[in-house]
Amino acid sequence: MHPAHTYMSPEQVEEFGRELDAMREEVLASRGERDRRYILRLIGTQRRIGVAGRALIFASILLLPVWGHALAGPWAFGLTLAAGVLALALAKILENMEIAHNVLHAQWDWMKDPAIQSNTWEWNHGCPSDQWMHSHNVVHHTWTNVLGRDRDIGYGMLRVTREQRWHPFYLLQPLNTVLMAVFFEWFIALHDLEINRLLSGKKRWSEARPQWRAIRRKVGLQSLKDALLWPLLGTALAAPFALNGLGPSLLSVFLVVLAANIGANILRNIWTFMIIFCGHFPADVHHFSRASVEGETRAQWYVRQLLGSCNIRGGQLFHVLSGHLSHQIEHHLFPDLPSNRYPELAPRVHALAVRYGLPYNSAPLGRQFGTTLLKLLRFSFPGPSRKAAPA
Numbered sequence: 001m002h003p004a005h006t007y008m009s010p011e012q013v014e015e016f017g018r019e020l021d022a023m024r025e026e027v028l029a030s031r032g033e034r035d036r037r038y039i040l041r042l043i044g045t046q047r048r049i050g051v052a053g054r055a056l057i058f059a060s061i062l063l064l065p066v067w068g069h070a071l072a073g074p075w076a077f078g079l080t081l082a083a084g085v086l087a088l089a090l091a092k093i094l095e096n097m098e099i100a101h102n103v104l105h106a107q108w109d110w111m112k113d114p115a116i117q118s119n120t121w122e123w124n125h126g127c128p129s130d131q132w133m134h135s136h137n138v139v140h141h142t143w144t145n146v147l148g149r150d151r152d153i154g155y156g157m158l159r160v161t162r163e164q165r166w167h168p169f170y171l172l173q174p175l176n177t178v179l180m181a182v183f184f185e186w187f188i189a190l191h192d193l194e195i196n197r198l199l200s201g202k203k204r205w206s207e208a209r210p211q212w213r214a215i216r217r218k219v220g221l222q223s224l225k226d227a228l229l230w231p232l233l234g235t236a237l238a239a240p241f242a243l244n245g246l247g248p249s250l251l252s253v254f255l256v257v258l259a260a261n262i263g264a265n266i267l268r269n270i271w272t273f274m275i276i277f278c279g280h281f282p283a284d285v286h287h288f289s290r291a292s293v294e295g296e297t298r299a300q301w302y303v304r305q306l307l308g309s310c311n312i313r314g315g316q317l318f319h320v321l322s323g324h325l326s327h328q329i330e331h332h333l334f335p336d337l338p339s340n341r342y343p344e345l346a347p348r349v350h351a352l353a354v355r356y357g358l359p360y361n362s363a364p365l366g367r368q369f370g371t372t373l374l375k376l377l378r379f380s381f382p383g384p385s386r387k388a389a390p391a
Contacts, residue, residue, distance in 0.1 A: 017299020
């Protein structure tokens with residue numbers, strides 16, 4: 001029996017699906033100029049914030065102490081650099097979360113703008129966009145929270161539910177959680193490679209070799225840009241001052257810009273990790289067995305998306321910074337609708353869920369992330385396994 005039928009009769013499930021289909025069609029028909037203005041304005045704002053962040057980082061170089069002397073005190077250097085790192089991290093968050101994630105879901109393909117198309121957009125991230133679209137759009141969104149099908153359940157590294165069989169490796173889970181949060185971009189870059197299947201022999205290296213070449217190329221480009229080109233640009237800008245004894249050494253400049261890039265990437269990674277993990281791993285989220293979703297209809301798929309996703313309550317700015325994944329339920333029900341429409345859909349979806357007696361998992365960030373961390377800690381230790389979503 002499909003998990004939907006623990007809440008509703010087969011007829012009610014199909015009616016629930018028809019109502020959601022109607023919502024989707026309504027939004028599809030109403031897409032227009034206000035949506036176009038939203039995404040274009042957002043892209044422009046994101047780029048300006050990125051430029052401001054770079055400018056502040058380069059400006060901080062002029063404030064670096066030189067043998068105990070500087071154009072201003074060390075506080076001015078520290079505050080200017082911190083502001084630059086935060087602005088750069090904000091630009092990276094906006095590009096990854098609200099822009100690229102949603103462009104790659106084809107949410108904006110209807111505009112026919114060649115600069116904002118899912119099949120041509122390459123995001124500012126270590127993972128090649130086509131590989132991410134496969135592992136995320138195809139695998140994860142099709143098999144959300146289905147054990148053995150959805151590789152986003154623990155990302156092949158963490159035990160996030162009692163339904164996963166315990167292994168001594170999970171004793172390292174507290175450390176692995178921190179490592180994944182800090183280096184999340186690089187874990188995602190390797191995600192579609194399916195390293196665990198390669199190691200177990202379930203996937204042949206000949207299948208993975210083209211993927212690996214694409215990953216190496218993209219990771220190399222990202223590393224070249226952040227670890228070499230931007231620091232060299234900062235060094236070039238500072239060279240006239242340094243050569244005249246008016247500024248810090250060129251090595252100091254290089255290291256400051258490199259550290260700023262690393263800091264912005266880490267802040268982006270931690271934020272992304274937190275938002276994504278709050279979407280599917282907090283308390284009371286549902287997981288499903290493969291047997292229970294065999295022959296699943298579209299209406300049943302809708303119910304599973306609702307049961308397997310969690311929202312995070314917050315204000316408008318928070319929703320934008322989360323890529324509107326704070327409306328993870330609506331995103332999983334309607335992944336190809338413009339993200340700026342999720343806030344207006346959420347009350348309607350919530351009311352529909354209440355009418356049909358379905359749980360609607362929505363809570364503040366503290367509760368969602370707090371219960372996720374508690375689960376990650378609890379499931380790192382041995383405990384009785386249980387079957388997913390009774391069939």
